[in-house]
Amino acid sequence: MRIFGHEAAHSSPRPSSSSLFNRRDLIRAALFAGAASALGPQFSFAQAVSSGLTAAAKGEDGSTVLTDPNWRAAFLNHHQNETLIVLSDVIIPATDTPGAKEALVNRYLDLLLSVQPAEFQRTFVDALAYIDAESQKQFGKDFRGLGADDLVWLLTPWAFARQPSHWTARNDTRNEAPDLGQQHFELLKTLIATAYYESEIGQKELGWDGEFTHGPYEGCEHPTAAHT
Amino acid sequence: MPQDVLQQTYDAIVVGSGATGGWAAKRLSEAGLKVALLEAGRAVTAREFTEHIPSYQLKYRNHSPEIVRTRPIQRQCYACMEYNYEWFVNDLENPYSTPPDRPFTWQRLRVLGGS
Numbered sequence: 001m002r003i004f005g006h007e008a009a010h011s012s013p014r015p016s017s018s019s020l021f022n023r024r025d026l027i028r029a030a031l032f033a034g035a036a037s038a039l040g041p042q043f044s045f046a047q048a049v050s051s052g053l054t055a056a057a058k059g060e061d062g063s064t065v066l067t068d069p070n071w072r073a074a075f076l077n078h079h080q081n082e083t084l085i086v087l088s089d090v091i092i093p094a095t096d097t098p099g100a101k102e103a104l105v106n107r108y109l110d111l112l113l114s115v116q117p118a119e120f121q122r123t124f125v126d127a128l129a130y131i132d133a134e135s136q137k138q139f140g141k142d143f144r145g146l147g148a149d150d151l152v153w154l155l156t157p158w159a160f161a162r163q164p165s166h167w168t169a170r171n172d173t174r175n176e177a178p179d180l181g182q183q184h185f186e187l188l189k190t191l192i193a194t195a196y197y198e199s200e201i202g203q204k205e206l207g208w209d210g211e212f213t214h215g216p217y218e219g220c221e222h223p224t225a226a227h228t
Numbered sequence: 229m230p231q232d233v234l235q236q237t238y239d240a241i242v243v244g245s246g247a248t249g250g251w252a253a254k255r256l257s258e259a260g261l262k263v264a265l266l267e268a269g270r271a272v273t274a275r276e277f278t279e280h281i282p283s284y285q286l287k288y289r290n291h292s293p294e295i296v297r298t299r300p301i302q303r304q305c306y307a308c309m310e311y312n313y314e315w316f317v318n319d320l321e322n323p324y325s326t327p328p329d330r331p332f333t334w335q336r337l338r339v340l341g342g343s
Contacts, residue, residue: 052270052314055287056278062287108289115293200284219274224341 063200066107073107074114075121079144081106083128086144088192090151103201105192112195124191127184131155134181158185238264246337269315269338278311286310305335315339 055062065071073081088100100106113121131154135143139150146154158181196202204210239261242253253265283289292310295303301324302308302316317336326332 053276054278054310054312054314056281056285056311057276057314059275060287061285063285065287112288112291115288198284198289200282203282203284219277221274224271 065111066104071107073110076106076110076113079142080125080128081110082144083132083142084109084188086146086151087128087131087188088196090148090155091189091192092196097205098201100192100196103196103199105195105199108195108199109191123187127188130180130184131188155185158182159189233264236262236264238262240264241266244268267340269340272315272339272341276312276315279309281311301333302335304333308335 076084084106085101088105092100092103092105094102109124113124116124132143135141135146135154138154139146143151143154158179161179161182197206240253240256241264242249242256243266245253245265245267249265253263256263286292288310290310292313295308295310295313298318298320299308299313299316301319302313305316308316315337317338322336324332
């Protein structure tokens with residue numbers, strides 16, 4: 001697995017991207033499937049609802065909203081969602097492990113965006129629109145319609161700082177105009193990478209074996225009065 | 229609360245057990261004082277300790293808008309998470325009454341048990 005933009009900058013016109021798109025079968029582990037039923041008969045769902053429990057305490061698996069076969073975007077329109085899928089797939093493609101597309105990064109970000117302040121929503125949508133506009137300018141096509149090599153060619157300049165940091169340049173660049181492409185790409189890349197590594201697929205890609213360090217918590221089941 | 233408990237006189241009243249209140253009540257009782265320990269909230273069961281559930285099974289992966297909306301002060305505590313935020317008081321329903329220039333941001337849980 002590698003994240004686009006974490007390699008050394010290159011100046012070749014169109015790097016080969018074939019190595020970025022090797023796909024393997026999706027690995028999915030259905031951890032905690034049926035968590036609600038595991039709570040046992042003593043746990044009343046009606047009691048849970050009325051007592052103000054969090055979804056986690058009710059035994060709900062919040063990740064199922066992303067894998068719902070009838071999933072619909074809550075915030076992004078179809079074009080934006082398709083653009084995000086393509087972008088996430090080129091940033092974190094499937095290699096010997098599943099990539100961002102398989103981790104449903106687009107669906108999680110859509111869910112998260114749906115509850116964010118309008119200003120942040122606008123910033124995100126503007127970033128997607130900027131990439132699309134640049135794609136139109138360079139290739140006469142929407143970003144989502146580009147081939148693999150063109151995707152990489154378009155994104156490569158934004159993936160690496162073209163201006164020296166003001167730390168190393170002794171503040172000389174502090175007042176220079178920001179690189180919009182780099183700014184937009186950085187935002188999207190950060191969110192995509194975060195969403196990926198917060199997912200089950202991402203955590204396993206980091207080396208998590210599905211086991212818990214401390215094992216499952218099995219609390220005391222005695223009635224409260226039994227300890228007095 | 230039983231009526232006879234309310235009508236009794238105590239040497240000390242500890243409001244909330246928690247990590248320190250419980251010990252205060254214990255030590256005062258051991259010293260011979262008549263102590264009342266007040267608690268509030270519902271009982272927490274072992275099943276509610278869900279921090280072992282992986283974060284990706286939280287709908288918002290610990291970025292729940294409900295916490296932002298209803299626990300703007302409580303969520304300043306690291307322990308107020310999407311797993312358990314219902315243990316903390318709803319800041320909208322239980323606002324602090326201190327003046328703006330003297331903010332009071334102590335966290336308040338309202339449950340019994342869990343220690």
